[in-house]
Amino acid sequence: MAKEYDAIHNRLFFLQIIVLAVLLAVYQFSGASEKLAGGLTNRFGEKLWYVTNALYTMVSVFGFAACMFPFSYYSDYVLEHHYELSHESFGEWFADFIKSLIIDLLLATVLFSVIYALLRWLPEWWWLAAAVFYILFAVVISTIAPVVIMPLFHKFEPLAEGELTEAVRRMMEEAGIKVVGVFKWGLEEKTSTANAAFAGFGKTRRIILGDTLLSGYSQEEILAILAHEVGHYKNRDTTRLMITSSLLALLGFFIAHHILTALVGLFELGGIESIASAPIFIFSLFVFSLISMPFANMHSRRREFAADAYAIAAMGSPDSLISAFEKLADQNLSNKEPAAWIEFLLHSHPSISRRIERARQE
Numbered sequence: 001m002a003k004e005y006d007a008i009h010n011r012l013f014f015l016q017i018i019v020l021a022v023l024l025a026v027y028q029f030s031g032a033s034e035k036l037a038g039g040l041t042n043r044f045g046e047k048l049w050y051v052t053n054a055l056y057t058m059v060s061v062f063g064f065a066a067c068m069f070p071f072s073y074y075s076d077y078v079l080e081h082h083y084e085l086s087h088e089s090f091g092e093w094f095a096d097f098i099k100s101l102i103i104d105l106l107l108a109t110v111l112f113s114v115i116y117a118l119l120r121w122l123p124e125w126w127w128l129a130a131a132v133f134y135i136l137f138a139v140v141i142s143t144i145a146p147v148v149i150m151p152l153f154h155k156f157e158p159l160a161e162g163e164l165t166e167a168v169r170r171m172m173e174e175a176g177i178k179v180v181g182v183f184k185w186g187l188e189e190k191t192s193t194a195n196a197a198f199a200g201f202g203k204t205r206r207i208i209l210g211d212t213l214l215s216g217y218s219q220e221e222i223l224a225i226l227a228h229e230v231g232h233y234k235n236r237d238t239t240r241l242m243i244t245s246s247l248l249a250l251l252g253f254f255i256a257h258h259i260l261t262a263l264v265g266l267f268e269l270g271g272i273e274s275i276a277s278a279p280i281f282i283f284s285l286f287v288f289s290l291i292s293m294p295f296a297n298m299h300s301r302r303r304e305f306a307a308d309a310y311a312i313a314a315m316g317s318p319d320s321l322i323s324a325f326e327k328l329a330d331q332n333l334s335n336k337e338p339a340a341w342i343e344f345l346l347h348s349h350p351s352i353s354r355r356i357e358r359a360r361q362e
């Protein structure tokens with residue numbers, strides 16, 4: 001069943017890439033994008049270009065989300081119910097969908113307004129400034145996420161004092177990690193899948209443990225999962241991730257700059273700072289992210305193995321980590337043995353079978 005579920009998701013992923021690419025091409029070359037940008041400029045005037053840019057972003061993001069709605073509905077609602085991973089009603093699911101859409105609209109509007117302002121003010125160097133802004137933006141979002149965004153979707157409450165809370169606190173103290181607390185993450189009311197993570201950044205960093213994990217896993221298994229997260233911290237994976245993301249953003253914007261400059265001239269679309277050519281800009285970043293994804297994933301899978309190794313050393317044995325992996329894979333319907341090329345291209349985490357095999361060797 002996990003193999004079938006995984007295969008459907010992979011097909012959907014490739015199909016969505018094609019649909020998105022076609023939509024972007026149609027938006028640009030049908031003249032629809034120019035029409036919207038031109039209409040807004042006529043309405044608000046050249047002086048209020050930032051209003052045009054912000055409204056153009058909102059209308060476009062909304063339009064794309066509407067076109068992609070069948071995919072969202074099928075993959076996040078229909079499939080999740082068919083495989084009995086979700087027990088949300090359609091109304092609850094749709095409310096969450098609208099909430100994420102509003103958040104996406106806000107984030108995209110801020111991001112594009114700033115990037116297009118930089119394109120206007122620094123036409124030669126905007127890509128450098130945009131990469132710096134992008135990283136700062138990502139840091140701000142991860143800092144506020146557990147306080148502002150995540151509670152919109154799930155209930156969080158401090159984990160009741162007890163043996164587990166104490167053991168977690170001891171583990172964090174030994175590792176020298178400052179966290180603001182250990183929270184119970186209310187997944188149960190919506191899904192049957194389990195998860196645990198570090199969330200937040202700096203002053204908001206906390207441990208969140210799914211109630212679905214708390215009810216079905218032994219204390220040793222929960223601690224092994226957390227020890228893996230501590231491994232990421234000890235190996236400075238957040239810093240590594242920030243450095244690789246910065247470099248990728250820099251390279252992506254730099255390439256987009258050259259593609260945008262060349263195509264805007266070729267198709268006579270005005271200056272590169274014109275929001276009307278945003279579909280070309282997005283398309284460049286989209287292709288770049290698809291090309292760089294396997295390399296980013298390769299790096300990430302290595303970091304996952306290293307965090308597993310840390311967890312095994314910290315726990316003194318691989319047993320609890322292995323049994324936690326087995327349970328998580330069954331509960332979350334993860335394909336334990338995906339095709340090698342799928343794992344190479346798409347997976348940021350090594351397959352469960354490889355992680356267990358590696359853990360046994362540690």
Ligand SMILES: [Zn+2]
Nearest residue numbers: 228232304307
């Ligand atoms: Zn990990």
